[in-house]
Amino acid sequence: MQEFLSYLGRKVVIVNLDPANEGLPYPCAVDISELVTLDDVMDGLKLGPNGGLIYSMEYLEANMDWLENKLKHHHGYYFLFDCPGQVELYTHHNSVKNIFAQLSKWNFRLTAVHLVDSHYCADPAKFISVLCTSLSTMLHVELPHVNVLSKMDLIEQYGKLAFNLDFYTEVLDLSYLFHHLNVKLAEVIQDYSLVSFVPLNIQVSERKRKANGHDFPYCFGDLEERNLQALMSAAVGADFQFSTTLSVQEKYMEATGKTVKDEVMDL
Structure with a gap:
């Protein structure tokens, strides 16, 4: 960095x-x-x-x-x-x-930057634990916070992910992972609606820029209109990442061709 x-x-x-x-x-x-x-x-x-x-x-x-x-x-x-x-x-x-x-x-x-190894996504229990830790840290430290999934090139080293990458970065419906008591735990994480992740591969400059305080140092430069939009997007959390998350998924994850609904039926 x-x-x-x-x-x-x-x-x-x-x-x-x-x-x-x-x-x-x-x-x-x-x-x-x-x-x-x-x-x-x-x-x-x-x-x-x-x-x-x-x-x-x-x-x-x-x-x-x-x-x-x-x-x-x-x-x-x-x-x-x-x-x-x-x-x-x-x-x-x-x-x-x-x-x-x-x-x-x-x-x-x-700005607090919390690095999490991306392979934790392969284990539902570990992923829920990471989410709880991230949420607890965000509430306790009381700083602007960026959660980063690091080592994206190794994301499926410990097993294939059950869902597309955006399920984990955007922290979507966690009830697909657990039932009963753990559903209540998942509801706590989702009700706060604070935790999301930025995928990071240190070899890709665009990913490093996103992880670096969500573009804050990059917002100031010669292209005033673009930089103002970047600054305001970072401030309100409106920096839509679908295309960049998809590019990371296509590069480092094995394609299945299944929808989320199909993959849920397989679990």
Whole structure:
């Protein structure tokens, strides 16, 4: 993403907020390891990996002045914050939420990008779990949110999908996947009507542009009318993706020729 934004002429810096990151594969302008590392916390406090990560984020929350001093040297840049992958930090715990809130007070305009491996679509139980996690994160973190199905070229590696790709990206009628108790769980997800996904293959520039904050940095340029339409579409969620989703499906999924109704009858 840093390379892509740089190609578009954006000034970008990466901020590593994951204390477990070692041997970073990208140039990092700000690194939490200068403040705290997971190994030091685990060794010093005799904590496991999960407890160590939670303590590390609480420590960062208590030392936000350190982060502010690091960030202020990069005025006028786009910031990519690489955050820990522990799901509890975004669904239950408040430290990361409070860190984001403080960044907002410093006039950072944030968008959360949640990456999900696309092969989870092949298992209904895992897909429902991913939806619940995404919804819980969106409600807890309280930021503009983009859910991304990554590694689209591997989407059917663990099994053929039961439905067309748009069923999963648009989160259509989940009752086809489950019955009884799970139908009620699916109703909660659909009633909120918040969770949808953007399919991403990192090798395709158009997909990277869609995943990058839903076109926000791309909206500003020379073609004023086009860019205004893109900005307004992103703001109201009206960026219709059927054609692009279909192109991803045709490239990476085996064609069946069946309708959704036919496939439901096969289940």
